Amino acid sequence: MNDFITYVVSGLAIGCAFALVGSGFVVVHRVTRVVNFTQGTLAVFGAMISYSLLSKGLPHGVAEALAVLGAGLIGLVFGAIALSRRGTTPFISLMITLGLSIFSSAVIILVWGQDPLSPPGVTGSISIAGAAIETQRLLVAVVAVVVFASLWLFFDYSYLGKGLTAAASNPRAATLVGINVRRMGLIAFAIAGLLGGIAGVMIAPTNAVSFSSDLSLALSGFAAAVFGGLTNLWRTLLGGLVLGVVGQLVAGYWNGSYQTAIALVMMLVLMIARHRSLAVEEAK
């Protein structure tokens, strides 16, 4: 029973990390209909930049904040390239972001090398219902909840957030009422960069990341986002939590190697079961 609680609690913490990556997919997809393959890469950039700043002696908090801003800036650049030509279909944009993520691998190896790095985070652990959980993981969960609440307030109540949603649901009408759809796309990419950066900064202290971590991060984030149909933020959080808990239970009771595979199988089943509604949303 004690094991069970440990698996569930750590699964919830990992799930929050998946959901943070997934939220980046949702923001970009909501506004531009593009699936941003660099979402995992942005998390890696966030982690790597915070590692460098912390090892330069910057205090905690400042280093992480700068790393998140840096990832936001990189997200903006990615958006500028992916959306640089008018009439590029969302699918071609996906392929361009695939190219950008491959290019980023080169940059990351050049600057940070090939080995996994792990910036220092919060140390120690807290006991929850008899299960010891690392404080850093708990912090991930707290940050995730704050981020999702902020995103919800931003998209539903702020002027800019509503503009972003309008740009997505009907680009032509949005243009007519004076919304610059292209600028909204760029803002979405920048927000996705910030979200990726937050995810990377929070994940890396407990799970070291390298240039090749982007793929697994992107896939688990995408899997979480699929729960929300790539548009709904709260269901993305729920998806992340489900994937995290199931993954930990599978790893704990069966075989750690199947953790990712099970998450992917769940994603496939969900996508195939919901393919009709996904296709309708695609055709809009």
Add this chain to the structure above:
Amino acid sequence: MTKWIKMAAIAVLAIVAAVLPLFLPDLTFYVQTILAAVVVTGLSLFMGYAGQASLGQGAFVAAGALTVAVTTVQLHWPPLLALICAPLVASAFAYLVGLPLLRLRGHYLAFGTLALLLIVQTLISTVPFLGGGIGIAGIPPLGIGDLTIGDQLGYVYVALAALAVTLLVSHNLVRSRFGRGVRALAGSETAAESAGVDVVRTKLSIFAVAAGFAGLAGGISAFFIPYVSSDSFPAIASFTYVIMAVMGGLGTLWGGVIGAVVVSVLAQTLTSVSSTPGLPPTAGPILQYAAYAIVLIIVLLFLPKGILPALMSLWSKVTAKGRTRNPGEALGATPENDVSARAE
């Protein structure tokens, strides 16, 4: 007239491809380029006509390679039988997973196929019969009875034969009655469906054929290397197939070959540049990743139809002013089945 020119060009190309390896010191690169062309020809067919991308074509290469490794090493089947089974198993596997998977479209299918590749990797590394953590080594050389291929040159001709078969099958597939349905699919799925084309089955068939090509290439490479493990099929290899297909021109017969050759030569050149003394050992992957990425992004942004169709439209502008359509054009490059425009 144009037909004769084309036939002559193909003959010259075949002779060059067969004679060139006699003068090359190491043929690993040559064999791998040809096998990549086999995979990409199928992928280009699928991406061009079904209008969908597979980011996990390596899963079917793995299916073919594993078929050879498991049947020869674990079950002691004769090598030739194993090679014949490789594309069949890969096709059957694609058909089975395609039944549910091809209901997905666009980026869902892209991520779905990538997920499939990672699941296949996990299966290979955890199931001992498929190699487990150590992989399957000691695959016997390809041959019939005592007559086996002892050197690299032999595999060059096996690979070239596979490429010839691949191109012939693709050509006939698109020209057949079934192929007219395939081409209709590329124009408009809804229109094709209303004209009586079974969209799901047609897509599934191209998916299975493309997987068969991938399995054939995987089978040959298993004999060539001769070792198969879960690390033999990294995701970057599958991304490279997509880069090659996009670069050559989707849904064109020769685009896959051109894309494979151009990208492979580029990668090989960068590998030799990066091994010059004084450069750090990470120079190799840095240059390759950067080059792959830049090629992909530039082609997508500025030549979305790929090199081959771009060259052909230039050629037809130069030679046939006033004529609206070129006769004897390679499949897929005529305006009515201009597929890249709707690859979404």
